Amino acid sequence: MAISQRYTREIPHRYRLEAQKFPSGFVSLPRRYVDPISGSREFEKIRLSGKGTILSYTIIYVSADQFKLLTPYAVAVIETDEGARVTAMMTDTNFEDLKIGARVEFVFRKIMEEGASGIINYGYKAKIIK
Amino acid sequence: MRDVAIIGVGLTQFGENWDQSIRDLFAEAALKAMESAKIEKVDSLYVGSMSSGLYAYQEHLGSLMADYVGQIGVPAVRIESACSSGGQAVRMGFLDVASGMHDIVLVGGVEKMWDVEDGTFVLATAADQEYEVYNGVTFPGLYAMMARVYMERYGLTREELAQVPIKNHKHGVNNPYAQFPFEIDLKAVLSSSMVADPLRLLDCSPITDGAACVILCPLERAKEFTDKFVKIRAVGSASGPIAFHDHKDLTRLDAVKLAGERAYKMAGLKPEDIDFVEVHDCFSIAEILVAEELGFFDYGTAGKAIAEGQATYGGKIVINPxxxxxxxxxxVGATGVAQIVEAYLQLTGQAGKRQVSNARFGMTQNMGGSGGSCVVHILEAM
Structure with missing residues (x-):
């Protein structure tokens, strides 16, 4: 599986939460060239603080194969304090503490392994701040 | 633009078709459609398929299908827009005829889903691979997050949500092509296994092998072939964000609204003119959100209205006959075409026990991903 380079390209966003803030206020974690709201091509590079709020969540019982060992696990849509929308797996969190509006922080975690001979993939997960 | 008619349709049985390959499925539906339109040659061919490469290790479907239905030489291409591939293929066929480029156009959709093990992964390729799927989300998971917000905001109960699949199974009993032509009850939905909380197995559309095809021609030529034809009155198509988290309001599907508005405008019609609609109920919550975006119910009310019987025979509008x-x-790739086939059967009075009486206008709504694309057609009885 020659997807290691596909992985390394996303490192600035996944390891350091490097994002872009566009004039409309839209904040994008993935690299973008055009503001989807205003069409502007100008932006400011920012780093997300790693704090945010849950907008919705689910607990996944049936996953794709690479996450099977983790089931059941929670996934949430989070709006960071800077306004970026991010989908993240929850970690170090009891399911009963999940709720819309709950405060979370991002932590650096292992995400998956690319099979027996591939690399280990890392990135962000989120946990509830009590 | 020329007016466009549908003059023939074909469907395979939907289900676990172990004896049929992807080309067998397509050929069966295509040859049935050609037979029903009484034609042997077409001028152009479109095939909708979401992921034949991952499901059947087969790309290049335009060539394959033209070859296997006796149409080598015609322009033939595959159209892909995730779960709305089929509906988008019909739109391309419509444009092909309407533009005057071709007269007789074969449009099909096909998906062979039972030949792979990790179907959850394949479906998830319709989401943002690097920023959704990488973090463990699945398709049921995305719709579960829509359901979570909707239920909390509008007070829709788990029992009310279950009425969507219960109603659709009741309709499906009368469809001889259906994979699951039997009724389910509340207990069955609420005790089915959890897939992505709060969605359970019976909230989710199944894994299915199948194909569907239609034959299009200029409306003015339809009578040369058959007296059973319908007019494609309008089509609207729109795109939305690829990632579910980029929907400003997580209970709204902006692409559905846009596609619907475009179709209504082109048709010069309003929601109250539509007699029945085939919507993309990939998950129970999807039917509710779509019914609101298409203007059949106010925002926040469709869930309760469907639970109260407003979306079945005798109600406000029949959803998913x-x-x-x-x-x-x-x-997946066949679904949008199969919706058109259902609308054709309804509008030509061939829907048997599930016939919507006196239907003049039928709508189909086919959606990709978590609302990343949508195509809406309005068909008219002739």
């Missing part, structure tokens, strides 16, 4: 994706089955 075919049984929908839930009971009929959801061979």
């Amino acid at each position: 075919s049984g929908g994706l839930k009971a009929k089955g959801h061979p």
Whole structure:
């Protein structure tokens, strides 16, 4: 599986939460060239603080194969304090503490392994701040 | 633009078709459609398929299908827009005829889903691979997050949500092509296994093998072939964000609204003019959100209205007379074409026990991903 380079390209966003803030206020974690709201091509590079709020969540019982060992696990849509929308797996969190509006922080975690001979993939997960 | 008619349709049985390959499925539906339109040659061919490469290790479907239905030489291409591939293929066929480029156009959709093990992964390729799927989300998971917000905001109960698949299974009983032509009750939904909380197995459309095809021609030529034809009155198509988290309001599907508005405008019609609609109920919550975006119910009210019987025979509008994706089955790339086939059967009075009486206008709504694309057609009885 020659997807290691596909992985390394996303490192600035996944390891350091490097994002872009566009004039409309839209904040994008993935690299973008055009503001989807205003069409502007100008932006400011920012780093997300790693704090945010849950907008919705689910607990996944049936996953794709690479996450099977983790089931059941929670996934949430989070709006960071800077306004970026991010989908993240929850970690170090009891399911009963999940709720819309709950405060979370991002932590650096292992995400998956690319099979027996591939690399280990890392990135962000989120946990509830009590 | 020329007016466009549908003059023939073909469907395979939907289900686990172990004896049929992807080309067998397509050929069966295509040859049935050509037979029903009484034609042997077409001028152009479109095939909708979401992921034949991952499901059947087969790309280049335009060539394959033209070859296997005796049409080598015609322009033939595959159209892909995730779960709305089929509906988008019909739109391309419509444009091909309407523009005057071709007269007789074969449009099909096909998906062979039972040949792979990790179907959850394949479906998830319709989401943002690097920023959704990488973090463990699945398709049921995305719709579960829509359901979570909707239920909390509008007070929709788990029992009310279950009425969507219960209703669609009731309709599906009368569809001989359906994968699951039987009724389910509340207990069955609420005790089915959890897939992505709060969605359970019976909230989810199934894994299905199947194909569907239609034959299009200029409306003015339709009578040369058959007296059973319908007019494609309008089509609207729109795109939305690829990632579910980029929807400003997580209970809204802006692409559905846009596609619907474009179709209504082109047709010069309003929601109250539509007699029945085939919607993309990939998950129970999807039917509710779509019914609101298409203007059949106010925002926040469709869930309760469907639970109260407003979306079945005798209600405000019949939603999914075919049984929908839930009971009929959801061979992803075929679904949008199968919806058109259902509308054709209804509008030509050939829908048997599930016939919507005196239907003049039928709508189909086919959606990709978590609302990343949508195509809406309005068909008219002739």
